[in-house]
Amino acid sequence: DAGVTQSPTHLIKTRGQQVTLRCSPKSGHDTVSWYQQALGQGPQFIFQYYEEEERQRGNFPDRFSGHQFPNYSSELNVNALLLGDSALYLCASSSGTYFSTEAFFGQGTRLTVV
């Protein structure tokens, strides 16, 4: 049984560009949450998708947007990239519940903005 998979694993982008990160949830999970983890910090909640809609959002600007597909996979889009967007982006999947021990994380996408 595959766990949470994220692609790509690494990415280098230039300031001002746009990026799309992808996440496939663990089998049986219908909820996907995205986190940003800056160097030396803990993960920060960006938003959560359930039933193809954004259910909850953290304190991130509108440059950060997402989408969930009917197969529960999800994309994170970041527009007008800033140097400060360089971070590890983690995806976590769960079964439509509040944050709990059921959340499984992927290995992340490491984004570098130059």
Added chain:
Amino acid sequence: AQKITQTQPGMFVQEKEAVTLDCTYDTSDPSYGLFWYKQPSSGEMIFLIYQGSYDQQNATEGRYSLNFQKARKSANLVISASQLGDSAMYFCAMSPGGSYIPTFGRGTSLIVHP
């Protein structure tokens, strides 16, 4: 607002020894959950142990135990019989009951020496 504090940026322990990683939290919610995660260099956040705010007994999971002192608002992780594979970043997190959004600490880097 919730806050998690991990005051130890780095810890060193001899193989087979026990080690305690500190975590204090601040919340006004009467119901909350406390989580510990391990993050190896691969990036994936691996769930270790959970403690509910109303749980009377300290949680244990194999070599991991959580020293929960509610009045002091602390939730320290104890790893017994450390192994070389325990070398990683460790994050404490909290989520209020009924919340989708966890708050993570800044993490503690643990290095296990042979």
